[in-house]
Amino acid sequence: MGTRTQRRRPELAAFLRTKRARVTPADVGMPPGLRRRTPGLRREEVAQLSGVGVTWYTWLEQGRPINASPQVLDAVARTLRLDPPEREHLYRLAEVPFQPAAESLVRQVSPDVQGIIDALDPMLAVVYNSRYDVLATNAGYRDLFLIPETLRIGVPNVLWTLFTLPEGTCPLVHRETELPLMVATLRSSYGRHVGEPAWEEYIRGLSAASPWFAELWASGAVAPPGPRVKTFRHAAVGRMRMTSQSLSIDGMPECRIVVYSADDEDTRAKIALLREHRERLWPPVREEEALETVRG
Structure with missing residues (x-):
């Protein structure tokens, strides 16, 4: 022993x-x-x-x-x-591997958590649950991602948005490498929820909406979340390279704050430009309306 x-x-x-x-x-x-x-x-x-x-x-x-x-x-x-x-x-x-009891996904955040991500601006910050539902965002995140195309989709879920947007309007560049990794990360969370109706319906719905997602899901790949350097695009400022970091949240199981920070000076300048002109670079949406949209 x-x-x-x-x-x-x-x-x-x-x-x-x-x-x-x-x-x-x-x-x-x-x-x-x-x-x-x-x-x-x-x-x-x-x-x-x-x-x-x-x-x-x-x-x-x-x-x-x-x-x-x-x-x-x-x-x-x-x-x-x-x-x-x-x-x-x-x-x-x-000394037995612990699995949290099955429970419904968290669908909202406290004012304290919202205040934390608001204070991170101009860094982009969002709160996801393990299914990539968007629970809360700050203004910097909305500057980049709350574009007319994502609003029209009307589903506050990152994977659903990225798999159903036409490639030319999708904010994520290099989808061919990034989306398979995100699906593999989703599967690592799915293992705790196999058979749960909400999860099974989500997988079936996204598979029907996107044959590519269905193909990736069928591959069975699994990966944990981790820091990444990703490239995004915005119609007004072009491409931006950002590093993502995930932070767990006490009292919110299977949820995380994801923070995107500029990976180079050019990106930092573009984020500042978006922040300075955020009312003019995309059709105006009142902040409370924007939050209601991403929270569903």
């Missing part, structure tokens, strides 16, 4: 004992029974409610080197009424 396992097992034992002590029989619909020497549930009660053997659970709580499956840990977590961070902590201590 490795050093990390030796350290984690006592932590696991202490964690389970603490959480068991806080759950009363009444919490789980059991009669109080005879007088109890310690607060909370007994080990055999946790085992019974979790559908596992008393000996196995006792060994788990004693920190013995036994194997635990995700299904069994989930059952124990439900019995002990663990919240999501506690459930994840249980998995880590038991």
Whole structure:
């Protein structure tokens, strides 16, 4: 048994004992029974409610080197009424790969997150969920991407926009290399949502709208998100090279802030020009209307 396992097992034992002590029989619909020497549930009660053997659970709580499956840990977590961070902590201590519980995608951001991306202007910033839905943008992002063509599509999703815009009006240059990577990144997120109706409908809809997406999706390629240098185009200022960085957001699972910064002086000057003349370079759209459009 490795050093990390030796350290984690006592932590696991202490964690389970603490959480068991806080759950009363009444919490789980059991009669109080005879007088109890310690607060909370007994080990055999946790085992019974979790559908596992008393000996196995006792060994788990004693920190013995036994194997635990995700299904069994989930059952124990439900019995002990663990919240999501506690459930994840249980998995880590038991050395079982953690998968977040299936949940609906986040579809909006808090005023604090909106304020953060607004403060990044003139850098371009956007909040995506794992399906590339656009949840929030700042003015710099809208200068480049909120063009009449994207507004007409009417779907606040980056992949849907990039795959359905004609190549000549698409803001992304080098689509032949960039879009396959984005689809591979999408698939790495899809693994956590296989079978979920919203995700399956999204994949079917985009596959129907874009044969190229369907072809790329069928390839099965998988890639994690990461920093990239991308080239974009704008009708008023031409091409711009930008570096993208992704930042996770506490309390918003599977969401990230993506920030685009100029990769060279020419791009920096073009971003400044867009910012200076943002009311004149594309048909005026009031900011609240623009936000409503990208949020859906």
